Amino acid sequence: MKTYDVVVIGAGNGGLAAAATCAKAGLSTLLLERHNIPGGSASSFVRGRFEFEPSLHELCGVGAPDKTGSVEDMFNRFGGDVDWFIHDSTFRLVVPAKEGDTDTFINEDGIEVTVDARMPVGFEAFAKKLDELVPGSYESCTEAFRLGGRLFAAYDALDNPKKLPGSLKDFPNIMRMVSHTMKEGLDALGMPKKAQDIFNTYWCYMGSPASQFDFLYYLTVLYSYVQNGTGIPKLRSHEMSLALDKVIRDAGGDIWYNSEVTKVLMKNGKPAGVIINGNKEVFSKYFICNSSPNKVWNDLFEAKEVPEKQLKMLNARKTACALTTVYLGMNKTIEE
Ligand SMILES: Cc1cc2nc3c(=O)[nH]c(=O)nc-3n(C[C@H](O)[C@H](O)[C@H](O)COP(=O)(O)OP(=O)(O)OC[C@H]3O[C@@H](n4cnc5c(N)ncnc54)[C@H](O)[C@@H]3O)c2cc1C
Incomplete structure (x- = not known):
């Protein structure tokens, strides 16, 4: 054998x-x-x-329109043939209005909502869109992404101590954020509550709410998506x-x-x-x-x-069920 x-x-x-x-x-x-x-x-x-x-549903690293990402690079290196469909936004958030909401409107699907947002790729565009939806959120959003950038530099320093002399001591803010939750992190940056709800949309992928989920881990994910955009193989x-x-x-x-x-x-x-x-x-x-x-x-x-x-x-480790996914085949139009 x-x-x-x-x-x-x-x-x-x-x-x-x-x-x-x-x-x-x-x-x-x-x-x-x-x-x-x-x-x-x-x-x-x-x-x-x-x-x-x-x-x-969406893969990070298949490349924004103007640059290739790590997943696409891998397929190019292997010579593997995949035809990508690139999404035009990181995510779309639709929040139906509930009784008592004041800032509601009817969206293009005819639904009364408080927020209906296609959050764009790119840090500046994302922060501007968030500020448009929740005025006064631009600074805190930009600061969160700046911290995200430092976080990736810290990962680099851990991976390549020779290339980037120093250690995590060079990243005091990162060390301070360790073990804080998403909510604590964004509160500390002064992000308004409604803006946090939009910024934190990916929490449902993580299986834990913002009051429990790790801020650094969440920043890593969102930073990658907003920087690199998302896509999916056409098939x-x-x-x-x-x-x-x-x-x-x-x-x-x-x-x-x-x-x-x-x-x-x-x-x-x-x-x-x-x-x-x-x-x-x-x-x-x-x-x-x-x-x-x-x-x-x-x-x-x-x-x-x-x-x-x-x-x-x-x-x-504690093992538990954190997430349940329900698959719905919508056999009707939105109005029905
Ligand atoms: C609900 C949900 C939504 C997600 N959405 C996204 C998304 O939108 N974008 C994204 O990038 N990621 C997403 N993910 C994550 C992504 O799907 C996974 O991270 C990825 O597919 C895991 O790949 P893997 O190869 O590490 O593990 P797995 O896919 O779990 O592969 C392990 C394989 O090993 C085989 N195996 C195990 N034991 C043995 C054995 N003893 N002998 C032989 N074979 C064995 C299993 O059959 C399996 O095929 C999502 C995950 C979930 C659950």
């Missing part, structure tokens, strides 16, 4: 990108996926005449995963679907192979695992093989 250089477990977008990188680098690569198709969370399902895309998530499947195979890699890794085989304290579907052994020098840490350390390894550091990390 052939010994691979690399076995990648899981053909979600992470595993697909990892396997494509290894195969393109000339390593003999095997990608294993328990399902019959690639994509993982980035997939779709059909009910009636509707096709639902459970996760990917939706499958276009991306199938393009990566082709990149891997064209580079000589193997992909086996319907192949669940049920155990990791150890030799001299190191992973040496995997068991697939409970009966087939495959050997490799290196492993990249795209499955969840809980599953990996609880199911794929014996308890005595789990490194102490991983055990600590697992025990430090």
Whole structure:
């Protein structure tokens, strides 16, 4: 039986990108996926005449009209063929009016709303739009994005200590913000409440409200979206995963679907192979695992093989359901 250089477990977008990188680098690569198709969370399902895309609605890093982003760069580097649809705004927020609201109007869909905003790409345009909707919010919005820029510089400093001499000590405001919530951060910047509601729209992706969610993490996400814009493959998530499947195979890699890794085989304290579907052994020098840490350390390894550091990390986490998504196929017009 052939010994691979690399076995990648899981053909979600992470595993697909990892396997494509290894195969393109000339390593003999095997990608294993328990399902019959690639994509993982980035997939779709059909009910009636509707096709639902459970996760990917917009991707950051596919490039604003005038520059390419990191995802598009990756596909260009791999030679993968994906046709992108670029969105003309970061998000649209529609807040229906409720009794007692004073500043309401009828929007183009004939609905009475208090806010109906297409928030544009670009920091200046975004801050101006927010100020138009909530006068007096321009300064705090601009300051939030300035902090976002410092945050990315801090990430850079952590990644490249040689390139950017210094440490997080050079970013005192970032250190001060650590562990504060979105609400605390934006209150401190003096952002009006209604502007915060618009600025914080992505909270629903995060699964926790602004009063609980980490300010730095949120700034990282919003900053990226506003800086880079968003898009989606024209043929939706499958276009991306199938393009990566082709990149891997064209580079000589193997992909086996319907192949669940049920155990990791150890030799001299190191992973040496995997068991697939409970009966087939495959050997490799290196492993990249795209499955969840809980599953990996609880199911794929014996308890005595789990490194102490991983055990600590697992025990430090609380796992809970934070988000429920409801898929609605709207069979009627908005008026109906
Ligand atoms: C509701 C929702 C909305 C989202 N919206 C967006 C969005 O708009 N934009 C965006 O960029 N991101 C969005 N995301 C996040 C994005 O979908 C995920 O971050 C991304 O798809 C995760 O990819 P992954 O490869 O890391 O993991 P996964 O997609 O989870 O892939 C893991 C793969 O490993 C396989 N696997 C696991 N264990 C084994 C095993 N033992 N053997 C073999 N195979 C195994 C699984 O079957 C799966 O295919 C959203 C997520 C959700 C849930």
